[in-house]
Amino acid sequence: MSGASADLVAALAALRAEAEALIGAATERDVLQRLRTDYLGRKAGRVTAILRDLTSLDIEARKAVGQAANEAKAAIEALLETADAALAARAHASSADLTMPARQAFRGALHPVTLVVDEICDIFRDLGFTRVTGPEAETEQYNFTKLNFPPGHPALDLHDTMYLGPGTLLRTHTSPVQVRTLEAYPPPIRVTIPGLCYRRDAWDASHAPVFSQIEGLVVDEGVSFVDLKAAIGYFARRFFAPGVKVRFRPSFFPFTEPSAEVDVECQICHGAGCPVCKGTGWSEIMGAGMVDPAVFEACGVDAERFTGYAFGMGPGRIAMQRYGLSDIRMLYDADVRLHAQFVEAR
Amino acid sequence: MIASLRWLSDLLGTRLEAAAVRDRLAMLGCPVDAMQSLHGGLERVVVGLVLEAVKHPNADRLSLCKVNAGGAVLGVVCGAPNVTAGKRYPFAAVGVTLPNGITLERRKIRGEYSEGMLCSAKELGLGEDGEGILELDTEAAPGTPFLDVLPVADTRFEIDVTPNRPDLLCHAGLARELGAVLGRPVRLPAIPGASEAPPPRATRTAGPRGETAGVPVTIEDAEGCPRYAAAVLRGVTVGPSPAWLTDRLAAIGARSINNVVDATNYVLYELNQPLHAFDLAKLAGPAVVVRRARAGESLVTLDGERRALTPAMTVIADAATAQAVAGVMGGASSEVSAATTDLLLECAWFEPRRLRATRRALGMSTEASYRYERGIDPEALPANLERAVALLLAVAGGRLDGTPVDVCPAPIAPRTVTLRDDRLAHLLGVAVPRADAERALTALGCVVLPREGRLTVQVPSWRPDLVREVDLIEEVARIVGYDRFPEEMRPYRPSVVPDDPSEQVAGRTRGVLTGLGLHEAMTVPLGPRHDERAVGVQNPLSQEEAYLRGALLPGLVRRVEHNWRLSERDVRLFEIGRTFAPGEGALPVEEIHVAGVVTGGRRPRHWSEPAPPDVDVFDAKALLEAAVRVACRGATLAAEGERLVARLPHGTVVGWAGTLEADRPAWAAPLVGFEVLLRADAAAAPAVRPRPRSPSVDRDVALVLPEASVAAEVEAVLRASAGPLLEDLWVFDEYRGAPLAAGQRSVAWRLVFRAPERTLREAEVDAAFQRAVTEVETRCGVRRREA
Numbered sequence A: 001m002s003g004a005s006a007d008l009v010a011a012l013a014a015l016r017a018e019a020e021a022l023i024g025a026a027t028e029r030d031v032l033q034r035l036r037t038d039y040l041g042r043k044a045g046r047v048t049a050i051l052r053d054l055t056s057l058d059i060e061a062r063k064a065v066g067q068a069a070n071e072a073k074a075a076i077e078a079l080l081e082t083a084d085a086a087l088a089a090r091a092h093a094s095s096a097d098l099t100m101p102a103r104q105a106f107r108g109a110l111h112p113v114t115l116v117v118d119e120i121c122d123i124f125r126d127l128g129f130t131r132v133t134g135p136e137a138e139t140e141q142y143n144f145t146k147l148n149f150p151p152g153h154p155a156l157d158l159h160d161t162m163y164l165g166p167g168t169l170l171r172t173h174t175s176p177v178q179v180r181t182l183e184a185y186p187p188p189i190r191v192t193i194p195g196l197c198y199r200r201d202a203w204d205a206s207h208a209p210v211f212s213q214i215e216g217l218v219v220d221e222g223v224s225f226v227d228l229k230a231a232i233g234y235f236a237r238r239f240f241a242p243g244v245k246v247r248f249r250p251s252f253f254p255f256t257e258p259s260a261e262v263d264v265e266c267q268i269c270h271g272a273g274c275p276v277c278k279g280t281g282w283s284e285i286m287g288a289g290m291v292d293p294a295v296f297e298a299c300g301v302d303a304e305r306f307t308g309y310a311f312g313m314g315p316g317r318i319a320m321q322r323y324g325l326s327d328i329r330m331l332y333d334a335d336v337r338l339h340a341q342f343v344e345a346r
Numbered sequence B: 001m002i003a004s005l006r007w008l009s010d011l012l013g014t015r016l017e018a019a020a021v022r023d024r025l026a027m028l029g030c031p032v033d034a035m036q037s038l039h040g041g042l043e044r045v046v047v048g049l050v051l052e053a054v055k056h057p058n059a060d061r062l063s064l065c066k067v068n069a070g071g072a073v074l075g076v077v078c079g080a081p082n083v084t085a086g087k088r089y090p091f092a093a094v095g096v097t098l099p100n101g102i103t104l105e106r107r108k109i110r111g112e113y114s115e116g117m118l119c120s121a122k123e124l125g126l127g128e129d130g131e132g133i134l135e136l137d138t139e140a141a142p143g144t145p146f147l148d149v150l151p152v153a154d155t156r157f158e159i160d161v162t163p164n165r166p167d168l169l170c171h172a173g174l175a176r177e178l179g180a181v182l183g184r185p186v187r188l189p190a191i192p193g194a195s196e197a198p199p200p201r202a203t204r205t206a207g208p209r210g211e212t213a214g215v216p217v218t219i220e221d222a223e224g225c226p227r228y229a230a231a232v233l234r235g236v237t238v239g240p241s242p243a244w245l246t247d248r249l250a251a252i253g254a255r256s257i258n259n260v261v262d263a264t265n266y267v268l269y270e271l272n273q274p275l276h277a278f279d280l281a282k283l284a285g286p287a288v289v290v291r292r293a294r295a296g297e298s299l300v301t302l303d304g305e306r307r308a309l310t311p312a313m314t315v316i317a318d319a320a321t322a323q324a325v326a327g328v329m330g331g332a333s334s335e336v337s338a339a340t341t342d343l344l345l346e347c348a349w350f351e352p353r354r355l356r357a358t359r360r361a362l363g364m365s366t367e368a369s370y371r372y373e374r375g376i377d378p379e380a381l382p383a384n385l386e387r388a389v390a391l392l393l394a395v396a397g398g399r400l401d402g403t404p405v406d407v408c409p410a411p412i413a414p415r416t417v418t419l420r421d422d423r424l425a426h427l428l429g430v431a432v433p434r435a436d437a438e439r440a441l442t443a444l445g446c447v448v449l450p451r452e453g454r455l456t457v458q459v460p461s462w463r464p465d466l467v468r469e470v471d472l473i474e475e476v477a478r479i480v481g482y483d484r485f486p487e488e489m490r491p492y493r494p495s496v497v498p499d500d501p502s503e504q505v506a507g508r509t510r511g512v513l514t515g516l517g518l519h520e521a522m523t524v525p526l527g528p529r530h531d532e533r534a535v536g537v538q539n540p541l542s543q544e545e546a547y548l549r550g551a552l553l554p555g556l557v558r559r560v561e562h563n564w565r566l567s568e569r570d571v572r573l574f575e576i577g578r579t580f581a582p583g584e585g586a587l588p589v590e591e592i593h594v595a596g597v598v599t600g601g602r603r604p605r606h607w608s609e610p611a612p613p614d615v616d617v618f619d620a621k622a623l624l625e626a627a628v629r630v631a632c633r634g635a636t637l638a639a640e641g642e643r644l645v646a647r648l649p650h651g652t653v654v655g656w657a658g659t660l661e662a663d664r665p666a667w668a669a670p671l672v673g674f675e676v677l678l679r680a681d682a683a684a685a686p687a688v689r690p691r692p693r694s695p696s697v698d699r700d701v702a703l704v705l706p707e708a709s710v711a712a713e714v715e716a717v718l719r720a721s722a723g724p725l726l727e728d729l730w731v732f733d734e735y736r737g738a739p740l741a742a743g744q745r746s747v748a749w750r751l752v753f754r755a756p757e758r759t760l761r762e763a764e765v766d767a768a769f770q771r772a773v774t775e776v777e778t779r780c781g782v783r784r785r786e787a
């Protein structure tokens, strides 16, 4: 290699090192553009100039310097590309306003009644209950007679019934499923029974001709009123609040005896009395009682050997209380502005 | 049942406190729905003694009085003509607010200061008499609270009496319940003005015929009327009732009619005994016959309506015609009027079921029928009649003619029920001391005989609900108090009843559809008639809700329209519910369906892009596919016209998806939806296969499809002919337009080839790909589109 060519190769190495340093230090994309012109520019680029002068060299030197020059050119080119991309990315990143809204997907919500039903069933599942359902169109036999509503009994007045035909009707409560379960399975039985029921009630803020109900039924040997109180107390303290006070009051249902209404301490005034609880300090949550022996007899279950309890409540009413819905019709409207608020509910 | 606190207090001979009564009744099973304080606002009115009354110097009709109201002597200006020195009147001092809302101020009347007011009955809300001030017949010291000397303040309860307890539909019954827990007996309050000696008790007949004061009383329909007592009163004067009686009725919201009607109502509300007074002069015979109505017979009842009667109904007739529908309503022709002087007073017991059927057939309900159909006390008739006669004589004068008659063809045997000690403990879960059980039952009027291991209990005649052992167990628990039983969690056996698989599938389906951004709706399963086969309700509330739904989508579409009216554009709803179709038997066939509707953008709007495109039928298809996977396993989809149809392997149609008709505003997006049967078979665990690690090779092909050709068929041929190396294929593009002819389109598939255990050779992929393309070109009439 000649001295001239060796000098040029050394110069190229120096140029390359210099460019590398300057590119590394550049913080603006137009600085990089200027460096590109300085080193690789077609007219006045310093690497370009060396390549242009190759013609003055002999073939050996031309080859050696040319290779070095091309390598230097490619290396600087690559450095410029990388640095430019990095600066471009940084420029873009720093311009993103992360307070702008995120990209969303549609999110659906369960119905508030479903939320309540599922929670009730889940709590009772922890007490060994399974979940069953039954038909909404029923016979008088299953809806009334086998549940110890004798024909012509005034208790029928409390169930304003929609009839489908002679002896067939839309069930007025989920209790016929108690009968169906008792007829289908020998005890031990522990079930929750959610479902829709129908009464001939005109629409208003607190009445609908269709409403959801959930019942429970437990039948085995030796099931007592103490077991009923324990199960309902457990449920109330999990569903409403730990330590909530629960009260059992005598009541009447044809298919249970003894029968009870169950109250929990008013969750608004905590027992002090307020307009919501009509000053009593209690709010009614369910009806309950020991299964009436007449029901067992109607279902072919030995009423001496087996005893049991049943309870029933209205998830719609509970949902209204829990979520502060003033009108039962809101449950049926499917107003998406209301339902969107239940997306995170559990 | 509406009850008066004062009335209950009088029956128990003690002053009861309203809130305590409310709470006691609630814990006895008679919750108080409403409690209203009557004559409130009189607490600060006191007895004022007028020391001196002189004419006002500047006004003829006013008096200047000096009043002792318990403190310093006050100067009062009074406009009443009856103000008299030395007498006592209700006095309201300055600052007191009267029931009419007026607060008294110290003011000058014609130049003289008045430090308060002597009040009239009207000003105190005690009646209409505003003529003069209310003169008090009392020696109470001035300043004594007015309510203490004239006990008018009362509290009205609205009590929710359950249908099994007819005995609680009266004050004596409620007092008996309270007395059982308070340890106080019930005594009927004395009737003001009644004679010391009670009227004679009715004479009981052995057969169906009797007589009182010459009037024969016959029961021909002993089934509808097992017992009928009657008394004849002569020379009564129909007129206004005394104040104590109108006050008592007013306290429970009952209007005073006249002394005869008021007296019968008083007995009704005190003793649960419906009574009926006939004008004896208007009864043909005179005679009373209790019989079935005759075919074609009719009666104009007290409300002026002509009622058609049937032989299924019991009537009270005179010698000629029906005069009352037994236990429901009397007839107009024998109604007591101002001119009435002689009464026949009926005190009967009618059979509850017959009575209920009658009043339902007549479409009416009265205070009497309400009680009869629940069952009144059959043994109380003679005593109740005695009370009624005494009351009538006291308030309407006249005299009892002869001895009342009690026609009772078949004696009513007292009912005895056995209560086993061990059964009581078994059902209630803890042993109840026998003494407690005995005490509870005795307090309720039972006669209890202790035996070995059991109690023999004779139940009172006013408790038709106490028939079985369990009825007594409830009574013991109730009187002992439900709160005395512990909440003790004891061991239990798990349920043998399996979970309903449809509930499990429904739960998973809810998860899938909410995950796809649909809100769960609950629509009403009732609507207008949707087709010929709709299942109808026989007694609907309205024609708009007279039929059961056969599908969920129509209800959901109505809900979308509701949201459109609220200017919501993105509406995504689903529902899981039952549908109804006519069945083979008496009951309709029910199916559980899942349906969904979507309208609006395919995703929420975002600032980084223009408005997203609107949903179309392929969004509905995606939802249907998702629903089928989770809720209707085994169903396959096929395009049929404008719809996608889901079928089970044997061909039954179980669902569909497509564009839906709706009342759509111009700004709204298309509405698409799906509905499919929810099948209750539990989902099998997915068959998971390990995925091969060998590399795959892709080949793309664009095929020009003629107008009639559908992608699914072309794809099926590609899949079938590409051989075992084909792992998967899918459509990635569709193109219409030049240079393709109108109606033609180009659909592009990507085919992915892979051999599980080795690396593929290009040549074998090319061969398989070419085979598939050739096959599809031959069989489907498509041609490969050159790039």
Ligand SMILES: [Zn+2]
Pocket: A266, A267, A268, A269, A270, A271, A272, A273, A274, A275, A276, A277, A278, A279, A281, A282
């Ligand atoms: Zn409260």
